[in-house]
Amino acid sequence: MSADFQNWTTSCQARIETFLEARLPAIDCVPERLHKAMRYSVLGGGKRVRPLLSFAAGELAGANVERVTTVAAAVELIHAYSLVHDDLPCMDDDILRRGKPTCHIEFDEATALLTGDSLQTLAFEIMAEKRLTDEPQTQLEMIAQLAFASGSRGMAGGQAFDLESIGKTLSLPELEYMHIHKTGALIRAAVMLGARCGNRLNNDHLAKLDHFAKCVGLAFQVVDDLLDAEATTATLGKTAGKDAENNKPTYVSILGISEARELAQKLQYDADQALNSFDDGASRLRQVTDFIIKRKF
Amino acid sequence: MSADFQNWTTSCQARIETFLEARLPAIDCVPERLHKAMRYSVLGGGKRVRPLLSFAAGELAGANVERVTTVAAAVELIHAYSLVHDDLPCMDDDILRRGKPTCHIEFDEATALLTGDSLQTLAFEIMAEKRLTDEPQTQLEMIAQLAFASGSRGMAGGQAFDLESIGKTLSLPELEYMHIHKTGALIRAAVMLGARCGNRLNNDHLAKLDHFAKCVGLAFQVVDDLLDAEATTATLGKTAGKDAENNKPTYVSILGISEARELAQKLQYDADQALNSFDDGASRLRQVTDFIIKRKF
Numbered sequence: 296m297s298a299d300f301q302n303w304t305t306s307c308q309a310r311i312e313t314f315l316e317a318r319l320p321a322i323d324c325v326p327e328r329l330h331k332a333m334r335y336s337v338l339g340g341g342k343r344v345r346p347l348l349s350f351a352a353g354e355l356a357g358a359n360v361e362r363v364t365t366v367a368a369a370v371e372l373i374h375a376y377s378l379v380h381d382d383l384p385c386m387d388d389d390i391l392r393r394g395k396p397t398c399h400i401e402f403d404e405a406t407a408l409l410t411g412d413s414l415q416t417l418a419f420e421i422m423a424e425k426r427l428t429d430e431p432q433t434q435l436e437m438i439a440q441l442a443f444a445s446g447s448r449g450m451a452g453g454q455a456f457d458l459e460s461i462g463k464t465l466s467l468p469e470l471e472y473m474h475i476h477k478t479g480a481l482i483r484a485a486v487m488l489g490a491r492c493g494n495r496l497n498n499d500h501l502a503k504l505d506h507f508a509k510c511v512g513l514a515f516q517v518v519d520d521l522l523d524a525e526a527t528t529a530t531l532g533k534t535a536g537k538d539a540e541n542n543k544p545t546y547v548s549i550l551g552i553s554e555a556r557e558l559a560q561k562l563q564y565d566a567d568q569a570l571n572s573f574d575d576g577a578s579r580l581r582q583v584t585d586f587i588i589k590r591k592f
Numbered sequence: 593m594s595a596d597f598q599n600w601t602t603s604c605q606a607r608i609e610t611f612l613e614a615r616l617p618a619i620d621c622v623p624e625r626l627h628k629a630m631r632y633s634v635l636g637g638g639k640r641v642r643p644l645l646s647f648a649a650g651e652l653a654g655a656n657v658e659r660v661t662t663v664a665a666a667v668e669l670i671h672a673y674s675l676v677h678d679d680l681p682c683m684d685d686d687i688l689r690r691g692k693p694t695c696h697i698e699f700d701e702a703t704a705l706l707t708g709d710s711l712q713t714l715a716f717e718i719m720a721e722k723r724l725t726d727e728p729q730t731q732l733e734m735i736a737q738l739a740f741a742s743g744s745r746g747m748a749g750g751q752a753f754d755l756e757s758i759g760k761t762l763s764l765p766e767l768e769y770m771h772i773h774k775t776g777a778l779i780r781a782a783v784m785l786g787a788r789c790g791n792r793l794n795n796d797h798l799a800k801l802d803h804f805a806k807c808v809g810l811a812f813q814v815v816d817d818l819l820d821a822e823a824t825t826a827t828l829g830k831t832a833g834k835d836a837e838n839n840k841p842t843y844v845s846i847l848g849i850s851e852a853r854e855l856a857q858k859l860q861y862d863a864d865q866a867l868n869s870f871d872d873g874a875s876r877l878r879q880v881t882d883f884i885i886k887r888k889f
Contacts, residue, residue: 320744329744329752380709385701404682408705409752412677413744415709419716420739423732431728435720438735442717447617447626447710455626455706 332402332410340393349489351579356493369418370485376414394532444484453477465544479512507569514562520545629699629707637690646786648876653790666715667782673711691829741781750774762841776809804866811859817842
């Protein structure tokens with residue numbers, strides 16, 4: 296990672312942390328336990344991959360960085376809510392997340408349920424309370440876009456499909472379908488919403504950017520599957536080897552390690568190609584893609 | 593109940609049902625099980641008290657009925673999501689709702705979790721996708737208002753406070769605090785959002801309407817507590833007597849039956865008084881209040 300990109304990443308992460316720190320209700324605000332659990336689940340951890348994509352896409356569209364910060368924080372809140380609920384006993388039943396006990400272990404199941412619920416609500420609250428674009432009508436469309444990406448035909452739908460697929464043999468297209476929803480939808484929203492904070496892109500550019508985001512979303516998941524198979528729990532900060540243990544279909548289980556790694560490279564290539572018509576403005580997006588592919592946790 | 597009010601109620605309920613029926617994803621839309629569970633949890637049941645309040649407040653403000661329908665449906669989706677999550681084993685652990693098995697009994701816990709999550713998302717999606725007022729900026733404020741009412745300093749916060757209070761002795765002000773959040777916040781949002789679909793009310797009228805809604809929200813809960821103590825499971829369509837069984841502080845446990853009934857009447861009187869400056873336009877709101885106080889389930 297270049298020093299320049301490292302600095303940029305650190306500054307974006309600090310910006311998101313500061314925003315969320317200030318915007319999440321304080322721990323002395325009633326009900327204290329819920330607000331403590333919300334802060335515990337969001338602050339001080341995570342790679343903030345989705346916010347990085349929003350910031351990079353915002354740069355591409357010449358967006359105001361304050362506006363992008365709000366959008367990036369909303370996307371991260373949706374992501375955080377999905378992790379809290381995903382870790383619950385009735386879902387993945389996991390005890391470790393970002394190197395810490397999961398929310399329902401640190402607090403309790405009911406609190407974790409309400410924490411996820413409230414983080415989702417807060418995401419939509421911040422999407423509506425500040426100006427994100429010059430046109431309020433565009434902002435309404437952005438809210439609908441985030442909702443669509445998060446809901447039953449997006450992220451939550453992908454999780455439902457995932458649940459149904461445990462113990463089944465999926466074809467590669469079925470696996471792709473699942474991940475385009477489960478992980479891909481929110482990653483695409485992170486990119487597109489970051490861009491929509493800035494100057495309006497033409498339809499061709501919007502389509503290219505969306506294709507880029509689709510490739511990155513899939514690449515993210517392929518690397519996730521590789522890491523689950525190859526890395527240690529200590530490095531990941533979450534339980535490693537869970538996919539195989541739970542008999543979950545993954546890119547590794549279907550393609551094997553070496554072909555999965557080739558697929559990640561091919562997706563990175565496709566993502567890069569999709570950015571070709573953007574000239575220099577896309578360099579941050581290329582760097583974030585590279586970061587996603589080469590990450591070790 | 594007068595025949596006129598009965599007809600109005602039936603027509604509002606049909607309107608909401610038709611809207612939700614059309615807007616909820618179809619059961620043959622992937623993931624089918626999730627969409628089936630969402631429809632199961634929302635359609636064909638419930639008194640639709642919050643939508644009735646939205647429609648009545650919309651009438652007061654001369655609002656377009658299509659716009660009010662959207663807002664009322666969003667509020668009802670938030671309410672439905674909260675019921676699905678509230679019934680889960682880690683919360684109230686209930687098996688019966690609206691005379692049917694609860695969502696996690698009919699389906700499974702993971703599906704119920706994702707169903708609640710997705711219903712919440714859908715509420716915000718429909719708030720953003722259609723025109724609700726002439727001014728998009730006002731619509732953004734309405735979305736933020738619904739989010740605030742639903743989140744950790746509103747409904748979900750009230751549920752967290754409720755969880756923490758089980759087995760404790762609450763004072764009357766503490767109980768009121770809990771219900772102003774748990775039930776009251778969304779009821780107030782139903783009223784205020786219905787009104788905001790129409791002509792702008794002056795600040796004095798807005799304050800009066802908000803006070804009305806606060807009284808109705810509390811009255812609703814007092815009657816709920818009375819019904820839980822006095823009615824049968826068959827009449828309620830949900831398990832009766834749960835509050836006492838769970839050692840939950842309620843208006844009945846703190847005040848006794850007869851004083852709780854007096855409180856409900858006093859709140860109805862206060863609610864009625866708050867509407868005095870509105871002339872005839874408020875008659876529907878008065879009727880809905882009366883319906884809430886006199887309901888048997």
